[in-house]
Amino acid sequence: MHVLVIGANGTTGKHIVEKLSNSSQHIVRAMIRKMEQAKDMEALGARPIVADLEQDFSYALEDVNAVIFAAGSGSKTGPEKTTAVDEQGAIKAIDFAKEKGIERFVMLSSMGADLPLQGPKGLQHYLEAKQKADQHLLxxxxNFTIVRPGRLTDDRGIGKIIAAPSIEDKSGSISREDVAEVLVEVLLIESVYHQTFEILGGSIPIKEALETI
Known part of the structure; x- marks a missing residue:
């Protein structure tokens, strides 16, 4: 597939770009905000495209047939930026994908987005933004897949997870590298088309876990 990664310069985004580039099944385009980030994307094997989620970025979806939305405003920004990026940026990406006839749309969401007001007080606005974006995609x-990981770490991926529509014990964590692997794998696994599910680090190989959701 020809895949556009939105949020390609983020920590998880870079893992996604690299994994797509290393796959013989995909060609990757990396959406970045600054031209100086282009060399890093090219080094990872992607074709960079400069676009801003807070502007009209519909041109970034030309000549692709799949989108992975992995952008985020980051923990150091305020609620206005969270709304602009995590909610409105995602909603615009969905609408542009509809206009362009995109075949697959994979959303990186968050565990807790289904019940944002039950989340930690400091995360409730973020989870509400994710919920609104997820609902718009639903x-x-x-042809969507919404992936909701638990607490993210920068540890090296282990290639094993647990995955379910709702994980009872949400106290675990998962590496960003393993999240990236999940986002790439779900592009072509038909059993997770039109599905929303949670993931944490676990004991089941990623592809096997996804195929049995």
Whole structure:
């Protein structure tokens, strides 16, 4: 597939770009905000495209047939930026994907986005933004998959997870590298089309875990 990664310069985004580039099944385009980030994307094997989620970035979806949305405002920004990026940026990406006839849309969401007001007080606005973006995708008519990881770490990926529509014990964590692997794998696994599920680090190989959701 020809895949656009939105949020390609983020920590998880870079893992996604690298994994897509290393796959013989995909060609990757990396959406970045600054031209100086282009060399890093090219080094990872991607074609960079400069675009801003807070502007019209519809041109970034030309000549692709899949989108992985992995952008985030980051923990150091305020609620306005969270709304602009995690909610409105995602909603615009979904709408542009509909206009362009995109075949697959994979959303990196968050555990807790289903019940944002039950989350930690400092995360409730972020989780509400994720919920609104997820809901927009659910009703979009696109062939979607929504992935909701638990607490993220920068540890090296182990290639094993647990995955379910709802994980009872949400106290675990998962590496960003393993999240990236999940986002790439779900592109072509039909059993997770039109599905929303949670993931944490676990004991089941990633592809096997996804195929048995």
């Amino acid at each position: 009703t979009s008519g696109l």
